[in-house]
Amino acid sequence: MSAQSKEELLAEAVRLREQGCLEEAREHLLALATRFPEDAEVAYDTAAVHDRLGLESEAVPYYERCLSGTGLSDEVRRGALLGLGSTYRVLGRYTDAVDTLRLGVSQYPDDGALQTFLAMALFNTEDHHEAMQILLRLLATTSQDPHVQQYRRPIEQYSRDLSETM
Template identity: 60%
Template sequence: MSGHSAADRNQLLSEAVRLREAGRREEARERLVALSAALPLDAEVAYQAAWVHDTLGLEAEAVPYYERALSGSALAGDDRRGALLGLGSTYRILGRHEEAVATLTTGVAEFPDDNGLKAFLAMALYNTGRTHDAMQLLLTLLVTTTADPELAAYRPAIEEYAKDLDATME
């Protein structure tokens, strides 16, 4: 582990996360960059480094850390979901819309119950000009998650219309 024992790694990572959570993001970033350089194959460290770059508005710098975090199978569960959403959203912000769609589509396939991923995918679809797909996804998301009884009453109609927004009565 390039001079870091597992205990050292865990302690350093925990300290950096605590700094980020306490709003001391630049200090956290410096520590995570150093830890990631020492442990380049550590997916969790890469994910935390990506996350702190994103919180600082350093989206372009976050991308390689996200990509490294997702490159293998070491990242799982909530961290993998967060990394897919983070990378997809970051690609979108950077104008890399096709990559955003691909990443977020993977996220929705792996985590079909995550509505956040679906919302970000809809935005990326819009950015690629796939407005029908974006609207279909958003309308379906809206009527399947709403607590508004007036909107819920129209759920069957909205779901049907969402399938083909261009259909008209002739």
């Protein structure tokens, strides 16, 4: 690596990733992760590029390293929790996915993406009832569809207990 700063090297790797040069970005990030093994942001970007390349198994240790680090911005922490949870799910590690995504939802309760991925992981663990609760609540509170909004109250009520009849 050249005498460039970590920030410059990371910015270059991110630029490559954003331009679609994923394998080149991966090479840069792997070198950075070796050089800065304790850097949570480098670990996050390294995990993300592996995910984008479909290398989920290789992404996991970088997500885990990122989340064990300190000084993460909320944006990076949120992304790492979602990325790791989603990656666990893709790998069939459903319990790990649920645990990670529950942690994410507990820390960022207004994040609809975390809630959605948690619902998918719950579906995979056959907790269909809770998965539907989450999705119905999310639909009722975030949809701009006028027809959904017309029935927002009953949808929210069913989200609490779908087996209930009105």
